[in-house]
Amino acid sequence: MRHKNYNSLKKALTASGIKDEVLVALDPSLKNLATMANKLEDLRKIIEAEPAVIDYDNGGGQHGKRENPSYKAYEALWKSYLSGMNSLIKIMDTDSAPQEEKQESKTALQLILNKHRQPA
DSSP, X not given: OOOHHHHHHHHHHHHTTOOHHHHHHHHHHHHHHHHXXXXXXXXXXXXXXXXXXXXXXXXXXXXXXXXXXXXXXXXXXXXXXXXXXXXXXXXXXXXXXXXXXXXHHHHHHHHHHHHHHSOO
């Protein structure tokens, strides 16, 4: 496994202030995302060198053109990678803020809501 992508993800999570126990729980997901990033790099090199449409010959007189399977593989992996990254970003947003800050924000919101609910 190439570690560059894994280390980058882990560094970003650490810098965001995410809790250590959450980081440990996310480790398998980080490894999967890093592997996907590595495979995307490999597939990108392939699709840059190959055409989007290729010839095929199934034998028995069946031949024609079809979409290059490398493009389909790249597209499917890209969608999975983006989904994983979006989930990771949501976790970072919800877990990285200090607990006191979260409580303070909630309290301020409650004060504003209560102010609007009181009769004038």
